[in-house]
Amino acid sequence: MTIPFTCPHCGAYSQVAANYAGMTGPCAQCGGTITIPSAVPNPYQGDAGAVSLPAQRRTSWLWILLAVGALACLFVCGGGLVALLLPAVNAAREAARRTQCANNLRQIAFALESYHSDHGCYPPAWLAGPDGAPMHSWRALLLPYLDEELADEYNFDEPWDSADNQQLWHRMPMVFACPSNPDSPPLFTSYVAIVGPGNLFVGDQPTQASQFPQPGMTIAVAEIDGHERIPWLEPRDLEAGSLGVVGDSSQPSISSNHIGGANALMADWTVEYLAAGSLVPPPSPVASP
Numbered sequence: 001m002t003i004p005f006t007c008p009h010c011g012a013y014s015q016v017a018a019n020y021a022g023m024t025g026p027c028a029q030c031g032g033t034i035t036i037p038s039a040v041p042n043p044y045q046g047d048a049g050a051v052s053l054p055a056q057r058r059t060s061w062l063w064i065l066l067a068v069g070a071l072a073c074l075f076v077c078g079g080g081l082v083a084l085l086l087p088a089v090n091a092a093r094e095a096a097r098r099t100q101c102a103n104n105l106r107q108i109a110f111a112l113e114s115y116h117s118d119h120g121c122y123p124p125a126w127l128a129g130p131d132g133a134p135m136h137s138w139r140a141l142l143l144p145y146l147d148e149e150l151a152d153e154y155n156f157d158e159p160w161d162s163a164d165n166q167q168l169w170h171r172m173p174m175v176f177a178c179p180s181n182p183d184s185p186p187l188f189t190s191y192v193a194i195v196g197p198g199n200l201f202v203g204d205q206p207t208q209a210s211q212f213p214q215p216g217m218t219i220a221v222a223e224i225d226g227h228e229r230i231p232w233l234e235p236r237d238l239e240a241g242s243l244g245v246v247g248d249s250s251q252p253s254i255s256s257n258h259i260g261g262a263n264a265l266m267a268d269w270t271v272e273y274l275a276a277g278s279l280v281p282p283p284s285p286v287a288s289p
Contacts, residue, residue, distance in 0.1 A: 007027045007029060007030060007032065007034055008032075008034070009027060009030050009032035009034070010027065010029050010030035010032065012027065012029035012030065022035070022037075023035070094180065094258065094259060097178070097179040097180040097258070098180065098258050098263070098273075100178075100179050101178045101179060101180065101190075101223065101256070101258070101263050102263050102271040104174075104175050104176070104177070104178065104190075104191070105191065105221060105263055105264075105265040105271050106265075106269070106271060107146070107175045108142070108175060108176075108191060108221055108265060109220075109221075109265055109269040110145070110269075111142040111145035111146050112142065112220070112269075113269065114145045115141065115142060115145060116208075116209060119206075120208065121206035121207060121208050122200055122201070122206055122207050122208070122209075123138040123141040123142065123206065124138065124141075124201070124202070124203065124204045124205055124206045125137075125138055125193050125195045125201035125202065125203055125204065125235070125237055126138065126203070126204055126235035127141070127156075127204060127235070128204045129159060134204070134235035134236070135159050135160065135235065136156060136159075136160055136233075136235055137160060137232075137233055137234060137235040137236075137237075138193055138201065138235075138237075139176065139189065139232055139233065140154055140156075140160065140233055143173075146173050146175055147173045150168055150171060150173065153167075153168060154168060154233075160233045160234060160235060161233075161234070165233060168233065169187055169231060169232075169233060170186045170187055171186065172186050172187060172188075172189070172232040173232075176189045176190060176191055176232050177189075177190055178190035178191070178223060178256065178257070178263075180256065180257040180258050181223075181225060181226045181256070181257050182226070182257075187231055187232065188226060188229050188230060188231060188232065189224075189230050189231070189232040190223055190224060190225075190226065190256075191221050191222070191223060191224070191265075192221065192222065192224055192228075192230065192236075192237040192238050193220065193221055193237040193238070194219045194220065194221070194222060194237070194238055194240050194243070194254075194283075195237050195238065195239055195240060196239055196240030196241055196283075197240075198218070198240075198282070198283035198284070198285070198286050199218060199219070199220070199240055199283050200212070200218060200220040200267045201220070201237070207286075211286045212267050212284065212286055213284070213285070213286075214284040214285075215266065215267035215268035215269075215284075216266050216267070216268040216270060217266070217267075217281065217283070217284035218266060218267040218283040218284050218286075219254075219264045219265070219266060219267070219280070219281070219283070220265050220266060220267045221264070221265040222238070222254040222262065222263070222264040222265065222274075223254060223255065223256040223258075223262040223263050223264070224238070224252075224253075224254070224255055224256075225255040225256050225257050225262075226257070227249065227255075228252060238252055238253075238254070239252075240280075240282075240283065243280040244279070244280070245276075245277055245278060245279055245280065246261060246262055246274045246275065246276050246277065246278050246279075246280060247261070247262065247276035247277060253280075254274060254280060260275060260276050261273050261274050261275045261276050261278075262274050262276070
């Protein structure tokens with residue numbers, strides 16, 4: 001005759017000989033001290049010698065409560081950790097976008113310098129049509145240095161908004177799209193020339209590098225945040241005389257979707273971050289061509 005027994009410490013199930021009933025000793029599985037219960041005759045087994053013990057089950061409510069508490073703590077702590085990390089993650093992403101924006105301006109600078117090497121001057125802000133009105137943008141003039149395929153397809157014999165040239169509107173080179181500006185691709189430019197006397201861009205008249213003895217003090221190209229919504233092929237930019245402070249949403253201004261300022265490409269090809277609310281610096285004095 002055997003006695004079925006469940007260890008109250010580790011839950012191990014075993015059967016022990018009936019002659020050990022009432023004896024105390026170590027559990028074979030966990031070593032905890034156990035006492036073998038007395039056998040209770042099973043009325044359904046007759047005299048066969050089998051025994052039936054009262055059910056011995058460990059109370060599991062404590063473990064359930066502990067598990068639920070642990071899960072709740074994990075959820076609360078995990079949510080708190082995410083809340084703490086999210087601003088840092090967003091800041092890192094914005095820093096990366098701002099860096100890419102500055103790299104876009106450096107690529108534009110390389111194209112401007114390449115144009116100057118080939119033509120002996122910088123491109124004008126726009127080319128005039130037969131009626132004297134702006135017909136093509138400096139962005140179109142830089143296409144051979146940014147996207148040769150688009151340069152081959154663009155038709156300078158027709159206005160920028162002709163039916164043929166409109167087919168290229170939605171193929172804007174990504175160098176003209178600030179990654180922080182959701183409205184820029186694939187049509188609206190994030191970068192405009194600063195146009196006016198003393199600047200690198202002066203209407204339909206080209207300028208030369210020799211005219212700028214202090215190029216680091218003159219803004220050549222700067223960001224706009226998209227509220228102007230200028231198609232990238234349109235010969236339209238920012239007039240230097242109308243600029244006030246950086247980030248002024250009440251009028252056309254140098255602006256961006258970055259935090260606290262906007263990138264600007266200076267005429268010496270360095271990129272500066274202009275603080276929001278600061279006055280746009282005037283161009284440095286220029287020499288005659």
